[in-house]
Amino acid sequence: MAKIQVPCPNCKQPSVTEIEQLFDVAADPQAKQRLLNGSFNVINCPFCGFQGQVPTPLIYHDPSKEFLLTYFPAELNVPVMEQERSIAPLINKVVDNLPQEQRKGYLFNPQQMFTLQNLIEKVLEGEGVTKEMLDAQRKRVDLLQRLMGASDDGLVAMVQAGSETIDSEFFTLLSRMLEAGMAARDEASVSKLGRIQEALLEHTEMGRQIKSQADEVEAARQSLEAAGKELTREKLLDLLSEAAGNDIRFNALASMARPGLDYSFFQMLSERLDAAVGADKDKLNKMREDLLEITKRVDEQLQARLNVALRNLDALLGAEDAAVLIQENPAVLDEFFIQVLNQSLGEAQQKNDSARLQKLQTLTQVIQQLITPGYNPELLDKLMEAADDETLKKIVTEHKDEITPEFIESLSAMMMQLEATEDKELTEKIRAAYRAALRVSMEKGMQG
Numbered sequence: 001m002a003k004i005q006v007p008c009p010n011c012k013q014p015s016v017t018e019i020e021q022l023f024d025v026a027a028d029p030q031a032k033q034r035l036l037n038g039s040f041n042v043i044n045c046p047f048c049g050f051q052g053q054v055p056t057p058l059i060y061h062d063p064s065k066e067f068l069l070t071y072f073p074a075e076l077n078v079p080v081m082e083q084e085r086s087i088a089p090l091i092n093k094v095v096d097n098l099p100q101e102q103r104k105g106y107l108f109n110p111q112q113m114f115t116l117q118n119l120i121e122k123v124l125e126g127e128g129v130t131k132e133m134l135d136a137q138r139k140r141v142d143l144l145q146r147l148m149g150a151s152d153d154g155l156v157a158m159v160q161a162g163s164e165t166i167d168s169e170f171f172t173l174l175s176r177m178l179e180a181g182m183a184a185r186d187e188a189s190v191s192k193l194g195r196i197q198e199a200l201l202e203h204t205e206m207g208r209q210i211k212s213q214a215d216e217v218e219a220a221r222q223s224l225e226a227a228g229k230e231l232t233r234e235k236l237l238d239l240l241s242e243a244a245g246n247d248i249r250f251n252a253l254a255s256m257a258r259p260g261l262d263y264s265f266f267q268m269l270s271e272r273l274d275a276a277v278g279a280d281k282d283k284l285n286k287m288r289e290d291l292l293e294i295t296k297r298v299d300e301q302l303q304a305r306l307n308v309a310l311r312n313l314d315a316l317l318g319a320e321d322a323a324v325l326i327q328e329n330p331a332v333l334d335e336f337f338i339q340v341l342n343q344s345l346g347e348a349q350q351k352n353d354s355a356r357l358q359k360l361q362t363l364t365q366v367i368q369q370l371i372t373p374g375y376n377p378e379l380l381d382k383l384m385e386a387a388d389d390e391t392l393k394k395i396v397t398e399h400k401d402e403i404t405p406e407f408i409e410s411l412s413a414m415m416m417q418l419e420a421t422e423d424k425e426l427t428e429k430i431r432a433a434y435r436a437a438l439r440v441s442m443e444k445g446m447q448g
Helices: 032-037 080-097 116-126 131-150 152-161 166-183 187-203 205-230 232-244 246-257 263-275 278-317 321-330 335-350 354-371 377-384 389-398 404-420 424-447
Strands: 002-009 014-019 022-023 040-045 051-053 058-062 067-071 111-113
Touching: 002 321, 022 032, 022 080, 032 058, 032 080, 032 116, 040 246, 051 232, 058 116, 067 080, 067 116, 116 131, 131 152, 131 166, 131 187, 152 187, 166 187, 166 205, 187 205, 205 232, 205 246, 232 263, 232 278, 246 278, 263 278, 263 321, 278 321, 278 335, 278 354, 321 354, 335 354, 377 389, 377 424, 389 424, 404 424
Parallel strands: 022 058, 067 111
Antiparallel strands: 002 014, 040 051, 058 067
8 A cells, every 4th residue: 555646536636645546364363344335445534535446456356266357547548558567567476476376277266346246246246145145235235224214103014014125134234333323323313223223123024023932931041040159060951951942042052151061061961861761852952053053153153253353363463553453443342352362461470471461552542542542551550559549639739730630530431340240449449539630630620
């Protein structure tokens, strides 16, 4: 990626921006994601305020799919022969980057895409996403946009009229928009999306199915919560026996209680099976087969998620700017990633691998700063080391300019997170730091 001067598509004034023309998945696995999410060649014109993509020739290469795709914007009005000459160096770079044994015939016969949309659809097609699937998704997005603009009185009629478009993928899209609205604290959108969701659940077949499934999962959760500390392996087996025949509740129970489905549990199940006769024996035998399959599937899914998290961690550790990469791909920061990060920190400490430990700690600080903008690790460390309230007061007074509302909010967030843990000593230290920082902030406010 190079910073070059390009004319603004709107006012034609020259502006410096980063331009990426070669998306080579072989050299950069993140290139595909940048292409698909449109986070490339974006200009912010300082003269007219235009924000958008700069039309420029593009090359996409994915050796695993044997894709070498070219795109030359028609609005550039460049003759075909000149187009070929201008992209030839990029294609040569693709070939040069590959070992001799990986240079195949497709490299010498690039496929020309006539629009950027064609290019993106071709890339998605390689991922198993067909044009029909894209068309269906566009219909879902269009319907959801129309529902957002509908009056409350006309909402149900519009939902019923669009019932053919309302499938499980539509509900997934709705959930993502709800999450985005809540993250942005857009109360109006969240409220409207909530009313749309209620109408969908009540007035569509798919909605009723989803509600029924959700009710069964909730019933499974409540039965486990009701057992509480008295949830023994025997009690868990009884709950599963009662749910047998109800696939949704049975699967939900088994998945939620996976840690309890250990060797001792299956040994107890086998003992019951040996003592059973007739229909009870058949029922228990099927239960055992189903539970073995569920535990295998859950474990495989868990391991797959952990493997993805580990790859994401390695990518962030090797990234030139981890913060930018996280902001472009915020979904990587899930519970599996945090688990892998914490495990890696522990392993690096045990092995005295100071180089890796330093990288992991730096990444942890970057993540904390992104999650909690007011996070100040240096000041926090000083507050944690304070031996008494007098020392705390001295530290916050010396660093009063760093005691911002965001920093106080970060301490508050840490307190809430620690309340759920048993680390009472750390919780009390954070609480004391919060009180001292809040006191200084209030004093600053009164002086201002």
